[in-house]
Amino acid sequence: MDLLRVQDITESYQAENGEIFALDHICFSMEKGEFLSIVGPSGCGKSTLLSIIAGLLPPSSGTVLLDGQEVHGVDPRIGYMLQKDNLLEWRSIWRNVLFGLEVRRQVNEETTARAKGLLQSYGLWEFREKYPSQLSGGMRQRAALIRTLATSPEILLLDEAFSALDYQTRLTVTDDVYRILKKEQITTIMVTHDIPESISMGDRVLILTSRPAQVRELLEIDFGPERTPLTCRGDPRFSRYFDHIWKELKSDG
Amino acid sequence: MDRKKREAPKGLSPERAAYLRRKKTRRRWVLCCQWGILLLLVALWEILARLGVIDSFILSQPSRIWRTWITLFLEGELWLHLWVTVYETLVGFLLGVLLGVGLAILLWWSDFVSKVSEPYLVVLNSLPKIALGPVIIIVVGAGTEAIIFMALAISLIVTVLEMLGGFRRTDRDAIRMAATFGATKSQIFRKIVLPSNIGTLFGSLKINIGLSLVGVIAGEFLVSKAGLGYLIVYGGQVFKLDLVMASVIILSAVAALMYQGVVLLQRLVMKHKY
Numbered sequence: 001m002d003l004l005r006v007q008d009i010t011e012s013y014q015a016e017n018g019e020i021f022a023l024d025h026i027c028f029s030m031e032k033g034e035f036l037s038i039v040g041p042s043g044c045g046k047s048t049l050l051s052i053i054a055g056l057l058p059p060s061s062g063t064v065l066l067d068g069q070e071v072h073g074v075d076p077r078i079g080y081m082l083q084k085d086n087l088l089e090w091r092s093i094w095r096n097v098l099f100g101l102e103v104r105r106q107v108n109e110e111t112t113a114r115a116k117g118l119l120q121s122y123g124l125w126e127f128r129e130k131y132p133s134q135l136s137g138g139m140r141q142r143a144a145l146i147r148t149l150a151t152s153p154e155i156l157l158l159d160e161a162f163s164a165l166d167y168q169t170r171l172t173v174t175d176d177v178y179r180i181l182k183k184e185q186i187t188t189i190m191v192t193h194d195i196p197e198s199i200s201m202g203d204r205v206l207i208l209t210s211r212p213a214q215v216r217e218l219l220e221i222d223f224g225p226e227r228t229p230l231t232c233r234g235d236p237r238f239s240r241y242f243d244h245i246w247k248e249l250k251s252d253g
Numbered sequence: 254m255d256r257k258k259r260e261a262p263k264g265l266s267p268e269r270a271a272y273l274r275r276k277k278t279r280r281r282w283v284l285c286c287q288w289g290i291l292l293l294l295v296a297l298w299e300i301l302a303r304l305g306v307i308d309s310f311i312l313s314q315p316s317r318i319w320r321t322w323i324t325l326f327l328e329g330e331l332w333l334h335l336w337v338t339v340y341e342t343l344v345g346f347l348l349g350v351l352l353g354v355g356l357a358i359l360l361w362w363s364d365f366v367s368k369v370s371e372p373y374l375v376v377l378n379s380l381p382k383i384a385l386g387p388v389i390i391i392v393v394g395a396g397t398e399a400i401i402f403m404a405l406a407i408s409l410i411v412t413v414l415e416m417l418g419g420f421r422r423t424d425r426d427a428i429r430m431a432a433t434f435g436a437t438k439s440q441i442f443r444k445i446v447l448p449s450n451i452g453t454l455f456g457s458l459k460i461n462i463g464l465s466l467v468g469v470i471a472g473e474f475l476v477s478k479a480g481l482g483y484l485i486v487y488g489g490q491v492f493k494l495d496l497v498m499a500s501v502i503i504l505s506a507v508a509a510l511m512y513q514g515v516v517l518l519q520r521l522v523m524k525h526k527y
Contacts, residue, residue, distance in 0.1 A: 088448070151434065
């Protein structure tokens with residue numbers, strides 16, 4: 001059975017200058033451990049879609065099913081990571097990592113042990129007493145990811161999570177994050193405006209049209225099982241996927 | 254990738270040592286000039302008064318101010334007046350801060366209440382609170398309460414507006430991040446909004462300690478039997494300008510000390526990451 005089903009999601013909302021029709025009957029489903037990239041013209045409603053899946057925004061119609069159950073409001077099984085790392089400057093890395101657990105009142109021996117394990121596995125344990133301003137952009141992003149993973153989500157939503165990083169850091173961080181997510185078997189949806197990034201990380205790429213967004217295509221990405229975001233960039237199929245997505249997006253404008 | 258600060262070499266290079274020396278000399282010069290100007294002005298004041306160039310009956314003179322202090326001190330009056338003013342200021346200040354922050358939290362919490370109260374806040378903020386003096390005296394009585402109330406009236410609205418502004422400027426993304434974990438409004442306030450506004454709070458405290466003192470002195474001008482404001486008004490009425498000057502100088506010292514007190518408190522709090 002599918003882990004996540006997005007069924008017929010439509011979203012329109014009232015703004016100062018009229019009604020905005022953002023999403024038009026979006027459907028897709030995901031299996032456990034899969035990585036889905038979502039690309040689309042800017043302002044098409046990609047982030048709105050993520051907010052709906054995260055339960056931060058109710059859809060106008062349609063449902064999000066997780067393990068066959070409808071999701072209402074913020075669900076502890078869904079983690080959400082934003083563009084900025086949003087580490088709190090007045091908290092040490094350790095207390096930042098515990099933030100999500102603290103909000104959910106889940107700080108206990110088991111969860112702190114998990115947080116500790118994550119920090120150790122991903123090279124941040126020695127930095128636990130440091131403050132965010134003392135860390136590099138890449139380390140901060142990893143700390144933000146661990147903060148989300150510490151709450152043991154089954155599904156992770158990444159909203160342009162790497163776009164604030166400089167290019168070089170970004171390549172290394174996406175590689176790190178990809179490995180972490182595959183190892184932890186976390187189902188991920190990533191919204192991005194960066195086509196190479198969507199291809200290098202995604203098992204599939206969902207291409208949306210401009211607003212109101214509809215599903216234009218769900219593209220299968222196949223680089224074989226040994227792929228990593230860095231290695232697949234050298235694969236000849238990479239530029240073919242790129243051209244295809246580029247053409248799809250351009251034909252829309 | 255990981256940022257590491259380069260270790261500074263143990264021994265200082267001659268250039269570095271010379272640079273540090275230059276900085277130190279400069280700091281000393283600034284301090285010397287600051288004190289020098291003060292001493293020069295006081296000396297000039299004293300000399301001109303003795304030569305009869307300025308009328309010491311109206312403008313007083315340092316030696317007479319000094320004698321006034323000694324008299325006040327020996328009569329035991331100094332501490333009384335000082336204590337009355339400091340006490341009234343601190344009570345007004347604390348009340349202003351507590352009520353101000355409380356109201357700011359309420360207004361942050363409820364957008365509706367905030368919208369409704371907006372015009373009232375604007376009018377109250379621009380109103381010179383001293384104009385309320387007679388009303389305050391009649392309502393709360395002509396005593397210490399009226400003075401504290403005046404201090405409160407002057408500092409309260411500023412605190413509310415400062416804190417509310419700070420709360421509203423809190424990083425939206427940080428709040429959104431907390432929301433993605435399902436944080437309640439109270440959690441968002443306690444874990445994000447309040448800690449990110451410790452700086453705003455101290456900024457507001459620094460303004461408030463001065464404003465409370467303004468309120469207390471204004472209150473003491475209107476109704477009082479003791480306090481530095483009382484001494485100043487009394488001195489003016491009986492043409493004892495020495496007393497007026499002596500009190501004004503003590504007042505500036507009190508204002509500076511209380512401000513430094515807030516600065517010290519801020520350092521203590523900032524040192525322990527909250």
